[in-house]
Amino acid sequence: MAEPVIVCKGLSKIYDTLEGGTVRALDRIALEIREGELLAVVGPSGCGKSTLLKIFAGLLPKSEGEVSLRGTPVAGPRRDIGVVFQDAVMLPWRTVLDNAMLPADVQDLDRAAYLPRALALLDLVGLKGFEGKYPFELSGGMQQRVAITRALVHDPAVLLMDEPFGALDAMTREQMNLELQRIWLESRKTVLFITHSIPEAVFLGDRVVVMTPRPGRIAEVIEVGHPRPRSLEIMATPEFGRRTAHIRQLLNAGGAID
Ligand SMILES: Nc1ncnc2c1ncn2[C@@H]1O[C@H](COP(=O)(O)OP(=O)(O)O)[C@@H](O)[C@H]1O
Ligand SMILES: [Mg+2]
Incomplete structure (x- = not known):
């Protein structure tokens, strides 16, 4: 098997609070992210x-451990990662294309070399024809x-996504899940x-990492065997229901309410 892209062992994080105390946010996390997999992490x-x-x-x-x-x-900050947060932070005075090109501009990379890639990616994510639009002209999705x-524009080793669709309405969110699967199947990031x-x-997820409430530990890692591409209909299958029920049980056992 290929070398994992990210490996962490004994990873803990202890924050200092403003009141002078400490908060243990992560407790001895051990995890490997395999090359080309879509690893989901769920937790309260x-x-x-x-x-x-x-x-x-x-x-x-x-605070402790190895990554x-x-x-x-x-x-420290690395160039070979890509991050998507819950709120798409757009520069309002830049077009869609120029917002997509931001990493190339910020890292002072050769614009001409990255432009074809940005255009191809905009096509891949379904935004062909929107290159010249401004953020205010776009929906949340x-x-x-x-x-x-x-x-993805600078071709990172790994794409890290933090609740990227959490601010979207339920139907757009489902569509974005399908879209992400399609993008992932085509790019194999x-x-x-x-x-x-x-x-x-x-x-x-190919695998789902289930985390416990604070301090975050790994309760279980579940292999999801559903073949791809998966359609939204799989959510109505007994197998899907069994998996989600099992995870809910794990979270409830940890005292969390979903
Ligand atoms: N900068 C910080 N200082 C102190 N505590 C923090 C800080 N950031 C996060 N925490 C605490 O660490 C815990 C984990 O936070 P976070 O990683 O944001 O959780 P999640 O993303 O799962 O909601 C929370 O209890 C949060 O209050
Ligand atoms: Mg969070």
């Missing part, structure tokens, strides 16, 4: 999901498509997808 609000993602991205220092990306320890394009929705995690 406050269990440390965003903390985990920020540490993987090099945006936050860890490496493609065999190199993560010690379309803005997240731009955010995905932007996160390694993806870490964080969510607090159990069905979303089971629908999207």
